Amino acid sequence: AGKLIDDEDLRDAMAGKGLGTPATRAAIIEGLLNEKYLLREGREMMPTAKAFQLMTLLRGLGVNELTAPELTGEWEYKLSQMERGKISREEFMREIAQMTQVIVKRAKEYNNDTIPGDYATLKTPCPNCGAVVKENYRRFACTKCEFSMSKTPGSRQFEVAEVEELLTNRTIGPLQGFRSKMGRPFAAILKISRDEEIKNFKLEFDFGQNDGEGENGEGVDFTGQTPLGACPKCGSGVYELGLSYVCEKSVAKPK
Structure with missing residues (x-):
């Protein structure tokens, strides 16, 4: 991370540093894997759509401290200052507490529609009411009714053109690149269908269960x-x- 930092003092503080410490690094990585922020691809770790969504959210909230390596550099620098007796532990912890309060406050107050980003307005109308469907940082949602659908079903990011096709034809696929709960890749057809219980359309995977019951399934x-x-x-x-x-x-x- 030190290579990404311009400030000389911070870069020196980060020299030889990485993710966490040797004692905590493995647990951090396993936590990211378990929470689906990372996937193993052979010997490499790949960020998921969920990870990119989180980065978009944090930047939209203005929480830049958690999206750049400078924060770790600053903490390492201040820890070295503490070792030399130039700053106190109380002062260091007070700054961390203040930063945490700001982050929590912004997280509590955020709204999907207020997170800035380069979001699309779809040409295809809402299947439920015919109004305009817009993208926000997490979903594609109707501007008039309660219809909405995830942007990342099965940990796969939708392309806008795919959503247009899905809303037009009510089905799309099979598409590649989905991941199961166990992290295994799979292909699937997606469809939107009317759910009378919620009085709206919902997105779901179509693996042919219903067709398989028929004579020609x-x-x-x-x-x-x-x-x-x-x-x-x-x-x-x-x-x-x-x-x-x-x-x-x-x-x-x-x-």
Whole structure:
């Protein structure tokens, strides 16, 4: 991180420093993986759409301290000053407490529509009421009714053109690049359909479960996959399918 800092004193303070300390670094990385801010790609770590959303939020809130390496450099510099007796521990902790209060206050007061960014206004109208649909930092949302949908289903970032197609045709795909709860990549069809319980449209994955019940349905072929366990109802294999766990008999390809 020191390479990204212009201030000479801060750069010197950051020399040889990285993420956390040797004692805490592994736990920090595992925490980022568990919270889906990072994904393992072989020997590399890749930031997810959730991580980029968080960066957008923090910058929109004006919390630049948490998005730049200078903060770590400043803390390392002040810790070295404490070692030399030039500043007190109380003064250092007071500054951290003040910064924390500002961050918490801004986080409590934020609104999706007030986070600045280069957001799109869609050409395709809302499927529920026909009004304009706009993008905010987390979702695509109607400006008149309660319709909205995530920008990152299955940890995959929507392109604006894909959302336009989805709203127009009510379905899109199969699209690549989704990630399951266990971090495994998968492809899927997405659709929006009317939900009478909420009196609106909702976004969902379409793995062909309903089609698989019909005479001509293709269903899902689990050949080559290892079941996670036995179905408690019928004893058949349970498999990971996208973001769900399913009994093979509920969606399996007819033989």
